[in-house]
Amino acid sequence: MNSYTEENYLKELFNLQNEKGEVSVNELSKRLDIKMPTVNSMMKKLADKKLVHYESYKPLRLTEKGKKEAGLVIRKHRLTEMFLVEKMGFGWEEVHGIAEQVEHIQSGLFFEKMDELLGHPKVDPHGSPIPDKQGKIQWLHYNKLSDCGAGETVRLSAVTNSSDDFLKFLNGRGLYLGAELKIKSVEPFDNSMVVTYGKKASEMLSKMVSEKLLVEKL
Amino acid sequence: MNSYTEENYLKELFNLQNEKGEVSVNELSKRLDIKMPTVNSMMKKLADKKLVHYESYKPLRLTEKGKKEAGLVIRKHRLTEMFLVEKMGFGWEEVHGIAEQVEHIQSGLFFEKMDELLGHPKVDPHGSPIPDKQGKIQWLHYNKLSDCGAGETVRLSAVTNSSDDFLKFLNGRGLYLGAELKIKSVEPFDNSMVVTYGKKASEMLSKMVSEKLLVEKL
DNA sequence: GTATATTGTTAGATTGTTCTAACAAAATTA
């Protein structure tokens, strides 16, 4: 059994590994907002538990066991987010902080029940895939909106940033998962885009925004 | 803000104080399954935080502030139990362990939402009163079934023991909150009772059991 | 009312998680 703290290290290491491939002590330290020496010694501890491959001055890597256990924490996190939105009426911008805590609850039954009540969802409210009961993630093949071109029609399927601010920004513009966007034009200078969707005549999205939106081409 | 650990001490001190009036370090130690010296030093810490009145060799007492904060932890516990039973389909014997963990979640909104979805319940699945938002408990004036006599008809309104074993025992006999019991006879020797309820022709309840059942006389 | 048992307290060690300070290795820049 891993501690609350250990679960957090595993989870962020997993996330970083998926985002960037190689993970350094420094990056993990920044992500967790925990000083490097602390992270360093935790990595040695997790290496003793066969959850992380650790060698001095080498990038960090989760072992298969580590990946599985991290995946299961993320499963609990994302099931919780989905439960909060679907069954309790929270907005997608409100659930992260609560799920950060609920994910550490030790009760297989509790998360089984959530999964069942939700009908075994495959993605969370931000479109991120929910790992299966073995901790394995089914990767989805989305495109960044910023990689699409003028004239294309796409469906908004996920966001790669779940911060309060970003999600409120999207709420404010009526942008939700499932929305169909038509790309009217792309400004070559700053890569900003003009799109239409729903009842919006047209809306300008900066590259900062469009590269955080994942879409399926229709 | 109190730590997870501090919340547990406050909660059990509150419970013991309500059950027995005076609380000793020894009793609290046994209840928490934590050794006396540890409890002793935590009591000093909580005294520094003005949550407990502590004097050497004197019984322990929560301050008004301590009572309020303990009451709020118990509120979160009982709301959670109710939510697990009413909204997630758990049995009343399954919820204690999960609620012990969920009660420490730091999110006013989370428990507000539970309360709202449940329609502001006044009691938990075991019939225990849910403290209000000020941490105050509305005490209910029930009788122990063991204090009732032959010929009386009563409604089962609460249980004073929420252990898995006891609740499964009650489940096995079809005894649920709200059941109407007719007391057929009381055996003077061991105070065991013969009662009828629901579809049961007659059932014998030992004093061990009947003193853990709280009833309203009808 | 003394002896014994129980309860409470103090002192000091242990474990887990964090930190800062100092130093070492690797990467970057000039």
Add this chain to the structure above:
DNA sequence: TAATTTTGTTAGAACAATCTAACAATATAC
């Protein structure tokens, strides 16, 4: 490539929560 910056490591301290051992006060029993 030498100097500088960034990253990584080691050593040691701090804090919270726990423990055991030893001693002190109170309560109980004879």
